[in-house]
Amino acid sequence: MTATVLTPLDLPRVPLEAEAIAPERLAGRSEREVALLPVQIGNATAQLGEFFRVRGAGSDEIRIDGDVSRVKGIGAGMTRGRLVVEGGVGMHAGARMRGGELVVMGDAGAWAGAEMVGGVLRIGGSAGDHAGAAYPGSRRGMTGGALLVGGNAGRELGGVMRRGLIAVRGSAGDYSGFNMIAGSIVLCGGAGRRTAAGMKRGSLVAFRSLELLPTFRYACTYRPEFLALLLRTLRDLFGFAIDARYVSGLYRRYSGDFAELGRGEILIWTSD
Amino acid sequence: MRLNGVFIEDTFAEAFAMSGARAVITGRTQAWAREAATRMTGFATSVIGCKCEAGIEGDLPADATPDGRPGTSVLLFAFNPEGVQTRIVERIGQCVLTCPTTACYDGLAEEPVRISVGGQLRYFGDKFQLSKVIDGRRYWRVPVMEGEFLVEETFGARPAVGGGNFLILGESADAALAAAEAAVAAMGRVRGVILPFPGGIVRSGSKVGSRHYSLKATTNDAYCPTLRGMVESALPDGVNSVLEIVIDGLTVEAVEEAMRVGIPAACRPGVHSISAGNYGGKLGQYALHLRKLLEGVPA
Known part of the structure; x- marks a missing residue:
């Protein structure tokens, strides 16, 4: 399949809202279409061709060969295909996506993968605040799929997450896993303050020590078999490198948040 | 037809439609995975008397299991998926959940017919159990005194074949046993099958019904050497002992392959002939003709 190539032209200082850029919305259209x-730019409607040079008819595979950090909503709601951005993206990239694969080689703005339902969102650089989180007023954040961050993540990573998998190679900001309902978050680096505050269920896994809230209680140190399964899936299915010592290692289990339901867990790898 | 000088009777093994499942048991060591598998497959020789037939399919290296630990693959067969579910839940619950370090996974993930396994066993967790969805498959984490027991929620069940068999007619008991052991060793390399009887060998083949008692199965008198002269014996002169190898498989092709591998291995000095058990083709769905299976095997 020949990819549709979009080359950014002079992008305006005001962020462009381009939810049109998703495989299923381009597929089947001619280059002109x-x-x-x-x-959307501000309160005006414009055409994609004013800001991008389009090469090739619309297809399920899209490549943006440049930085689009000032373009919002790329791949938002996408359901299939593959969209590769050879640079950074603006806010809401892959938000509410249901399927397919969105690859961002640079950094992503806030709300990347917010309320994701399915598919895979790979961010080679860092993610802004609220990645995989719930929008204000929503009862659930991410409910499926995988959000993989090669750099760091901002605040409220995976807020109100219900299902799915988030992995961050670097460190995460404050309130990671805030109000988590279920699902799994893997933090290879550290995290900021109040990690998993308000967690009801779910798993937050950290390879480095964390500053824990007093409403989490130490349970035991053990080898969680499910975690070997999860980390191997992350490594083998998604190509997210995980050192073997974490896959089969010992973890300190903390139950919580007892300010809420208290059925969640924070698992912290230990070399002991 | 002769193989290595052993006469192959022109007959067939009669096999039956069953339903089968595969459980992959992993453990901290191969020994613990094997231990759980051995326990789980105990008292599972005949579906008539044991409600299911089960056996160890083989050991799995760490890189071939879901969690990267050494494992053992178990096959379990019953008459239908409901029977498979009932028996596999009982056996995993009593023999794997209880066994140190083990976890248990579905080995037939592609099968559309699903039976609830972890979905039943989770109740042992008394509402402390946790579930985790990984790559679209749900697992249950049941807290136990050792730590956690991990078991997949559903297992696949597929149409399968039970009762593939062949008979080794030996000139002596020692010769028949040596031939049967050689056949079992060779058939151990075939995947998708189990040999549910002790050591893979049956010494007490049965006929349907009873002359005097209301039993479903009684001794196969026609093949009992001690009854020669008392009954219409099926044993040629010179045969003093008969052993049977029964094969259950996930596919008829796997059963056929096992027979194709096992029979030549059994054709050793001291073996008079190879035969097979059938009911005249009236009961089973599959007729596995020995000579047809062995076409192309060097004599």
């Missing part, structure tokens, strides 16, 4: 797709 793709260029005519609507985008």
Whole structure:
């Protein structure tokens, strides 16, 4: 399949809202029709072709060969195909996506993968605040799929997450796993303050020590078999490198948050 | 037809449609995975008397199991998926959940017919159990005194074949046993099958019904050497002992392959002939003709 290539032209200082850029919205359209797709700039509607040079008819595979850090909503709600951005993306990239794969080689703005339902969102750089989280007023954040961050993550990573998998190679900001309902978050680096505050269920796994809230209680040090399964899936299925010592290692289990339901857990790897 | 000088009777093994499942048991060491598998497959020789037939399919290296630990693969067969579910839940619950360090996974993930396994065993957790969905498959984490027992929620059940068999007619008991042991060793390399009887060998083949008692199965008098002269014996002169190898498989092809491997291995000095058990083709869905299976095998 030949990819549709979008080359950013002079992008305005005001962020462009371009939810049109998703495989299923480009597929089946001619090059000209793709260029005519609507985008929003401020309170005005414009055409995609004004800001991107379009090469190739619309297809399930899209490549953006440049930085689009000032473009919002790329891949938002996408359900299939593959979208590769050879640079950074703006806010809401892959938000509410249901399927397919969105690859961001640079950094992502806030709300990347917010309320994701399925598919895979790979961010090679760092993610902004609220990655995989719930929008204000929503009862659930991410409910499926995988969000993989090669750099760091901002605040409220995976807030109100219900299901799915988040992995962060670097460190995460404050309130990671805030109000988590279920699902799994793997933090290879550290995390900020109040990690998993309000957690009801779910697993937050950290390879480095964390500053824990007093509403989490130490349970035991053990080898969780499910974690070997989870980390191997992360490594083998998603290509997210995990050192073997973490896959089969010992973890300190903390139950909580007892300010809430208290059925969740924080697992912290230990070399002991 | 002769193989290595052993006569192959022109007959067939009659096999039956069953339902089968595969459980992959892992453990901290191969020994613990094997221990759980051995316990789980105990008292599972015949579906008539044991409600299911089960056996060890083989050991799995760490890189071939879901959690990267050494494992053992178990196959379990019953008449239908409901029977498989009942028996596999009982056996995993009593023999794997209880065994140190083990976890248990579905080995037939692609099968559309699903039976609830972890979905039943989770209740042992008394509402402290946790579930985890990984790559679209749900697992239950049941807290136990050792730590946690991990078991997959559903297992696949697929149409299978039970009762593939062949008979080794030996000139002596020692010769028949040596031949049967050689056949079992060779058949151990075939995947998708189990030999549910002790050591893979049956000494007490049965016929349907009874002359005097209301039993479903009684001794196969026609093949009992001590009854020669008392009954219409099926034993040629010179045969003094008969052993049977029964094979259950996930596919008829796997059963056939096992027979194709096992029979030549059994054709050794001291073996008079190879035969097979059948009911005239009236009961089983599969007729596995010995000579047809062995076509192309060097004589």
